[in-house]
Amino acid sequence: MSSRPFQICTNCVMDTTDAKIVFDARGVCDHCNNFYRNILPNWDTGERGRAALEKVVEQIKADGQGKQFDCIIGMSGGIDSSYLTWVAKEQLGLRPLVFHVDAGWNSQIAVNNIERLIDALELDLYTEVIDWEEMRNLQLAFFKAGVPHIDTPQDHAFFATMYNFAEKHGVRYILTGANLSTECIRNPIEWMYYQSDSIQLRDIHAKFGTRPLNKFPLTTILRHKVYLRYVKRIQVVAPLNYVPYLKQDAMRLLQEKFGWQPYPQKHFESRFTKFYESYWLPKKFGYDTRKVQYSSLILTKQMTREEALEKLSQPAYDAATVMQDFEYIATKLGITVAELQGYMDAPNKSYRDYKSQETIYLFGAKVMRMLGLEMGGKR
Numbered sequence: 271m272s273s274r275p276f277q278i279c280t281n282c283v284m285d286t287t288d289a290k291i292v293f294d295a296r297g298v299c300d301h302c303n304n305f306y307r308n309i310l311p312n313w314d315t316g317e318r319g320r321a322a323l324e325k326v327v328e329q330i331k332a333d334g335q336g337k338q339f340d341c342i343i344g345m346s347g348g349i350d351s352s353y354l355t356w357v358a359k360e361q362l363g364l365r366p367l368v369f370h371v372d373a374g375w376n377s378q379i380a381v382n383n384i385e386r387l388i389d390a391l392e393l394d395l396y397t398e399v400i401d402w403e404e405m406r407n408l409q410l411a412f413f414k415a416g417v418p419h420i421d422t423p424q425d426h427a428f429f430a431t432m433y434n435f436a437e438k439h440g441v442r443y444i445l446t447g448a449n450l451s452t453e454c455i456r457n458p459i460e461w462m463y464y465q466s467d468s469i470q471l472r473d474i475h476a477k478f479g480t481r482p483l484n485k486f487p488l489t490t491i492l493r494h495k496v497y498l499r500y501v502k503r504i505q506v507v508a509p510l511n512y513v514p515y516l517k518q519d520a521m522r523l524l525q526e527k528f529g530w531q532p533y534p535q536k537h538f539e540s541r542f543t544k545f546y547e548s549y550w551l552p553k554k555f556g557y558d559t560r561k562v563q564y565s566s567l568i569l570t571k572q573m574t575r576e577e578a579l580e581k582l583s584q585p586a587y588d589a590a591t592v593m594q595d596f597e598y599i600a601t602k603l604g605i606t607v608a609e610l611q612g613y614m615d616a617p618n619k620s621y622r623d624y625k626s627q628e629t630i631y632l633f634g635a636k637v638m639r640m641l642g643l644e645m646g647g648k649r
């Protein structure tokens with residue numbers, strides 16, 4: 271732990287629990303300054319944005335002619351992917367195949383939400399189930415590794431599966447619910463290292479895994495960012511960046527139209543992620559992802575700083591049910607509560623303690639920024 275005195279941004283709620291945060295003379299953090307300098311001036315959800323999106327949509331439709339569907343949408347059941355699905359079908363007139371990866375941790379609410387949306391919009395749902403024994407073993411390996419980013423196995427499986435499917439079936443467009451409106455600040459690398467880094471995943475698996483990864487879907491940054499993008503011409507499109515996307519409005523629309531049920535917090539559609547983000551990460555490492563989420567909403571004027579501070583004064587987890595969750599996670603992973611507690615109490619490690627491709631990611635991000643292809647990005 272550093273001896274740096276605690277400081278919180280005067281504009282958002284990011285603070286020195288993000289070790290690399292930098293404040294200017296007014297006490298405004300680099301996340302905020304990056305937003306005002308690089309993101310906001312280049313981000314248009316009005317006419318200009320709509321026109322840019324229309325161009326992409328026309329291309330997607332043209333390329334999809336005669337095909338069963340013209341794009342795929344990765345659906346978690348969460349707010350972003352749910353709203354995106356409605357936008358794609360009803361507003362943009364696309365013919366998406368909705369793609370869901372079941373890594374074993376779906377909450378019942380998520381399952382219901384996906385079903386309701388699919389039925390009402392008359393879309394096809396394709397579900398890929400990840401081999402549970404491999405998944406469980408890999409998740410345990412991450413716990414044993416002592417790193418903060420133990421949600422990597424789920425995340426990696428999600429997009430590796432999408433890319434694999436797209437390549438196999440000649441799908442050219444993957445629609446993602448990723449968006450600036452609720453995610454203009456990203457989790458610092460220290461908190462959540464790149465989940466797509468297969469070198470890191472393999473190293474942690476080699477050191478702590480106890481069974482081979484035969485069926486687990488894998489991808490590498492060079493494969494999906496270079497080979498699939500430029501050779502196979504598979505494009506990832508983020509439509510929510512081109513249209514007005516306000517979380518409360520989107521939630522209301524989904525509730526009214528589909529009987530969609532909200533979650534208490536972003537990413538809580540997965541029972542594992544809920545446990546991880548609300549309890550494990552803040553408790554073991556002092557990293558509270560709500561700070562990133564609320565700060566994004568503050569910057570996009572969907573929450574006041576006071577409201578965020580008030581919410582942050584309460585713990586991220588529900589004290590009444592957290593021990594049940596703890597037991598649920600341990601039982602499902604096939605270990606005892608004491609063993610899981612042992613991982614909680616073990617020394618904290620970072621991604622730097624294992625092999626990684628960080629230099630490639632940093633280089634790639636630099637190139638993307640130079641080309642003006644990326645405004646935000648992790649740091």
Ligand SMILES: [Zn+2]
Pocket residue numbers: 279280281282283284298299300301302303
């Ligand atoms: Zn800030």
